[in-house]
Amino acid sequence: MKHRAVGAVLFGGGVLLLALAAGLVFVVKPAMTKLPYDLDSSTSVAEARNATFLQITNGAAAINQADLKSTILVTPERDKTAALSGDLAGDAVVWRVGQTVDRTDTKELVSAYGAELALDRVSGAAVEWSEGYLDDSGTQEKVPYAGQIYKFPFHSDQTDYEVFDRDLRQTRVAAFKGTEDVNGLEAYRYEQVITDEKLPLPADRVGLLLGALAPGATSGDVVYSNTRTVWVDPVTGSYLKVREQQKKVLVPNTGAQVTLLDADFAYNDETVASSVERAKESRGQLTLLGVYAPLGLAVLGLAMILVGLLVSRDRGRGVATGRHAANTAPTRVDQPVVRDDQRQSGPLSDEIPPASTNWKSDEPTVPGQRAPRSDSDRS
Structure with a gap:
């Protein structure tokens, strides 16, 4: 009975471990490959050496040269995420993003923008959300966000x-260009090339630029080029390194063109290092809970099931063998009959000698057998 109970406990424990392994694979791991609701804020810094840029100070526009620092702060909006409804509820998160570009020498602000958008929790792509906006001119503008923007899948x-x-307020293709090592971590490199495209700027903004930088021009466009290269951790989809080679040129209908921006921004070493460390930590959690833990639980569970079956089976065999031995034990009744002429006596035999009236002992202490009485004696 004890062996049977032990076998049942082992078998049940093994089944439970297999269920836990399946739960990690089919429930926990998919949940971990989604943008979390409680994601911490993150900051990335990119620098551009000896950049050419437009700077407006006290209403006066000038083209300057200096080193620039771009700082992007991403903050999850938990309350707005919780308020999402319809198809977005549970499948999207809301992020608030702010960027500032400063001169590194004077610490003066050169440009800034703010935005709020909703991202799909699995693909990381922007999704349509009625409250999303972009503000890069002091006024919030509804923008049709789409595609990857701050994260890959x-x-x-x-x-x-x-x-x-x-x-551009639009998406453009970023082509896969191969794999590279970024601080010891394999990364996928994607490259997006934008060449001489007109920016969709309001006419009044273009007019201000023309008046300050191209006197005499009555119309014009701002032409934009950018080679954007992103190194992505393929497991988590997070950016490990980003480089943007930007150029903006004012092209008036008369007069010379004016370069508004010519800068090569790239993540600084500290941002690359912290991005890689975060990716490694996330990778480790995914590997532990998605591969090693389920595999270990499955192996242990199968071993417990096997041992439980063996224990129960051995106990059954032991009981059956005991019963068979009890039922088939030989008795003296089953032994062949021994004839008198085959019996042996002696000190090593447990057989009882047959009764006889024809034996006599020579020992004086043993009385001899009396002779048969004659008729005369009887009288």
Whole structure:
């Protein structure tokens, strides 16, 4: 009975471990490959050496040269995420993003923008949300966000992706260009090339630029080029390194063109290092809970089930063998009959000698057998 109970406990424990392993694979791991609701804020810094840029100070526009620092702060909006409804509820998160570009020498602000948008929790792509906006001119503007913008999908593929460009307010293809090592971590490199495209700027803004930088011009366009390269962790889809080679040129209908921006921004070493460390930590959690833990639980569970079955089976065999031995034990009744002429006596035999009236002992202490009485004696 004890062996049977032990076997049942082992078998049940093994089944439970297999269920836990399946739960990690089919429930926990998919949940971990989604943007979390409680994601911490993150900051990335990119620097551009000896950049050419437009700077407006006290209403006066000038083209200057200096080193620039771009700082982007991403903050999850938990309350707005919780308020999402319809198709977005549970499947999207809301992020608030702010960027400032400063001169590193004078610490003066050169440009800034703010935005709020909703991202799909799995693909990381922007999704349509009625409250999303972009503010890069002092006024919030409704923008049709789409494609990848601050993140790539979990388990990114070696293929092309649509990446949103803030200046164009549209997506352009970022082509997969291969794999590279970034601080000891394999990264997928994607490249988006934008060449001489007109920016969708309001006419009044273009007019202000023309009046300050191209006197005599009555119309014009701002032409934009950018080679954006992103190095992505293929497991988590997070950016490990970003480089943007930007150029904006004012092209008036008369007069010389004016370069408004010519800068090569790239993540600084500290941002790259912290991005890689976060990706490694996330990778480790995914590997532990998605691979090693389920595999270990499955192996242990199968071993417990097997041992439980063996224990129960051995106990059954022991009981059956005991019963068979009890039922088939030989008795003296089953032994062959021994004839008198085959019996042996002696000190090593447990057989009882047959009764006889014809034996006599020579020992004086043993009385001899009396002779048969004659008729005369009887009388």
